[in-house]
Amino acid sequence: MFALDRHASFFQHSLRMLPHHYTQTDTTRLALVFFCVSALDLLGYLPVGNRQCSSKSKITKIDVDHWREWVYSTCLLPTRDAFRCSPATAVPQSTSSQHNDQIDYDVGHTAGTYFALCTLIILRDDLSRLDRAGMMRWLQKCQRPDGSFAAGVLQSKNSAAGSDDNCEQKFGERDLRFGYCAAATRWLIGGDLLARKNVVADISIHQVFGYIRSCISYDGGIAMSPYTEGHAGGTYCGVGTLRLLSQGNINKVLGDAVVGDIIRWSIMNQVYAEIEQEAESEDEYHSEPASFSSSESPLLRGPVVDRPAGFSGRSNKAPDTCYSFWIGGTLEMLEIPGSLNRGSLWLSDIRASVMFLLTLTQNPIIGGFSKIAGTHPDILHSYLGIAALAMCAETIRQSGGPEKFVKAPAELDVVASILPLQPLDGALCISTSAKQYAEELRSKWENE
Amino acid sequence: MPLAYLSDYSWDDVIPIPQDDGGENPLALIAYHDDYKIATGYLRAVMSIEEVSDRALQLTSDLIFMNPAHYTVWAYRARLLFALKKDLEEELIWVEEVSRQFLKNYQIWNHREVIVDKYDNPIRELPFIEEMLELDSKNYHVWSYRQWLVRRFDLWVTELAYTDHMIQDDVRNNSAWNHRFFAVFGKGEDVGQSVIDDEIDYAKSAILKAPQNASAWNYLIGLLKRGERPMSDIEKFCNDLAAVQTTEHAVNVDNDRISSARALEVLADIYNSRNEVDKAAQAWTLLAEKYDPIRENYWKFKKSQAIQRLAATA
Structure with a gap:
């Protein structure tokens, strides 16, 4: 059964205090805050919007106000055009300096900015304290000529003051993650609307599309960078970026055939918890195929029993909680031309996927989800497990209810237990009600 | 045992800058070990003036072992190495130690790239x-x-x-x-x-x-x-692996000999591309019901899509 209240308690505890082994996530604390706040939103524990909040929730509107203020006071840069990813990377301004080209290490971070904006939107902030046009100019600086995005830009304090920009230096890995964060940021602050009104120039959308296309792997998945391995995280970021930048028209950008390949690759990544591998013998490798036809094929003998099946991130890897979201979110965003169903998550085995999360990686005692069965829950996997289940719940609601998704009567209560989860928007990874609020802000800006 | 940045260098002239966690009731506060708290206090102090010194470099070394995902420390470290004209091979040897300890870290490899690019070897x-x-x-x-x-x-x-x-x-x-x-194919030339x-x-x-x-x-x-x-180049290969025998309209799989569900999938695609939709449909049904039931919805979808397309063109 889905331990809703235990999860709510897990995230509330985490939002207050984390054990020291989280030190390795110290510089991405806003991600942790976002995971906790958004999880509580999906669990129906936040007193925001018009929705009925769980009667068990003790979270008050004063808490919500405090959380919002905390994000601003610890992570917004003084320039109001970007967020840090953690209070830990703040470096106070110093008047004394040792040399001329001194770098300002108190920098904005694309992921931090995405996490901050999502958190603020969930908490129904109106973003009026931001310099949205300045944020768009900063995003442009983060974009590389090949279309990818850096985590941020280091610049010397002199150039920050406007004298020259020779000392700009992009930092961070070259992959699809920061491009996704940039695309989500642009949408959440209405950057496309600002560009349309000629308030500020847009990022180079066609370069972004070109970069994502160059990351599509021969296996159908999307890699983190050109020619690297097709990966569920890269696939989610690539598809999410396209969704956010193309007004939802991914098929027009990639073509139906490529979208079909990505759907196929995603569906193929649903695998049983224990990978059952056929026997192979090393010394047969170079032997002639003639011996093959008479060999045994134990895998395909008969129908497989109804075991739980999660998602793996790459071909021939074991399933892991987070990929239920990276793949589930990808499928949720990809539409099938001519189909009456929303997205394509319904093509997966929802029942096996829910069972994987609820019976294998959920911790029903302390709450949360672990990466794989038998390990400790952590915040990232807990949030992504819940986000994945929220999408499954919506598919179940839209496809005739839990009765259609069980194979034995005893499973009905288990599958139905996820239905109280709020629906999730796959592209932004926040509740659809939070997304609707963002849309209201956007139409307000559009009419300004 | 004190960390090397403390035992090997004097910090008497530096006033550590504490972290601003946003007043009372901070969010997602981490119960840092004291070592980490003290080191990041000195880090903020030297970073705020971008001190270029051996002690700052040693501080980044010690901090990276406590938190290798600290991205601004890595950026600072790279600047220090180049400004102090440090031996880059020594740096690579040091990075190897970090890599062995933290296998899943992103920043290490990004840093190594920066160093090796400069080292040019x-x-x-x-x-x-x-x-x-x-x-x-x-x-x-x-x-x-x-x-x-x-x-x-x-x-x-x-x-x-x-x-x-x-x-x-x-x-x-x-x-x-x-x-x-x-x-x-990565070189981009015609192979x-x-x-x-x-x-x-x-x-x-x-x-x-x-x-x-x-x-x-x-x-x-x-x-x-x-x-x-064309995919049909591997039709015979797939026939063997899926133990398939076909007639004009039927697909028969020898259940005792089929060894690859993928072979059957490829055959379905080949039939479909030849507009032999009834054969493709049989192959997809076999996948859905027998050989790959976890993807039952997907195979049924493929089948209905092909049948719809056929109906539309008829």
């Missing part, structure tokens, strides 16, 4: 990468770094043999298969049809060894697409 790299792949043969960061290295120093010649070595070790290592695709023929044979023999292996199948299908070859 790949001598340590391939042996070190091999050591890392022995610890985790599918480490995404390491394989990505290897690709960067191969391009940067034009090291293409040995790559095909290396992937063969890795694939022989584990025929299901998808990272090794992916690297093989990179080794063959010629005979190379594609050789690779097709290579993939086929790997499939015969493990007929359900998605990595080898993906490689084979990827080659056909890249070489603009």
Whole structure:
């Protein structure tokens, strides 16, 4: 059964205090805050919007106000055009300096900015304290000529003051993650609307599309960078970026055939918890195929029993909680031309996927989800497990209810237990009600 | 035991700057160890004036071992190394220690790239990468770094043999298969049809060894697409693996001999491309009901899509 209240308690505890082994996530604390706040939103524990909040929730509107203020006071840069990813990377301004080209290490971070904006939107902030046009100019600086995005830009304090920009230096890995964060940021602050009104120039959308296309792997998945391995995280970021930048028209950008390949690759990544591998013998490798036809094929003998099946991130890897979201979110965003169903998550085995999360990686005692069965829950996997289940719940609601998704009567209560989860928007990874609020802000800006 | 930055250097002239966690009731507060709290206090102090010194460099070393994901520390460290004109080979040796301890970290490999690019010498790299792949043969960061290295120093010649070595070790290592695709096509030159023929044979023999292996199948299908070859080139190969015998309208699978669900999927696609929709539909039904039931919805969807398309064109 889905331990809703235990999860709510897990995230509330985490939002207050984390054990020291989280030190390795110290510089991405806003991600942790976002995971906790958004999880509580999906669990129906936040007193925001018009929705009925769980009667068990003790979270008050004063808490919500405090959380919002905390994000601003610890992570917004003084320039109001970007967020840090953690209070830990703040470096106070110093008047004394040792040399001329001194770098300002108190920098904005694309992921931090995405996490901050999502958190603020969930908490129904109106973003009026931001310099949205300045944020768009900063995003442009983060974009590389090949279309990818850096985590941020280091610049010397002199150039920050406007004298020259020779000392700009992009930092961070070259992959699809920061491009996704940039695309989500642009949408959440209405950057496309600002560009349309000629308030500020847009990022180079066609370069972004070109970069994502160059990351599509021969296996159908999307890699983190050109020619690297097709990966569920890269696939989610690539598809999410396209969704956010193309007004939802991914098929027009990639073509139906490529979208079909990505759907196929995603569906193929649903695998049983224990990978059952056929026997192979090393010394047969170079032997002639003639011996093959008479060999045994134990895998395909008969129908497989109804075991739980999660998602793996790459071909021939074991399933892991987070990929239920990276793949589930990808499928949720990809539409099938001519189909009456929303997205394509319904093509997966929802029942096996829910069972994987609820019976294998959920911790029903302390709450949360672990990466794989038998390990400790952590915040990232807990949030992504819940986000994945929220999408499954919506598919179940839209496809005739839990009765259609069980194979034995005893499973009905288990599958139905996820239905109280709020629906999730796959592209932004926040509740659809939070997304609707963002849309209201956007139409307000559009009419300004 | 005090950390080296404290025991080896004096910090009397530096006033540590505490972290501003946003007053009372901070969010997601981490119960830092005291070592980390003290070190980051000094870090903020030296970073705020961008002090260029050996003690600052040592501080970044100690901090990275406490939190290797601290991205501004890495950026600061790179600036310090170059400004202090440090021996870059020594730096690479130090990075190797960090890498062995933190296998899943992104920043280490980004830093190594910056250093090796400046050092302009790949001598340590391939042996070190091999050591890392022995610890985790599918480490995404390491394989990505290897690709960067191969391009940067034009090291293409040995790559095909290396992937063969890795694939022989584990025929299901998808990272090794992916690297093989990179080794063959990554240079962006026209590779010629005979190379594609050789690779097709290579993939086929790997499939015969493990007929359900998605990595080898993906490689084979990827080659056909890249070489603009029709899927029907492997129809006979698939017939054998799926133990299929067909008549004009029927697909019969020998249940005792089928060894690959993927072979049956490819056959369905081949039939469908030839507008033999009834045969394709039978193959998809067999996948849905018998040979790959976890993907029942997907196979049924493929079937209904093909039938709809046929109805639309009729």
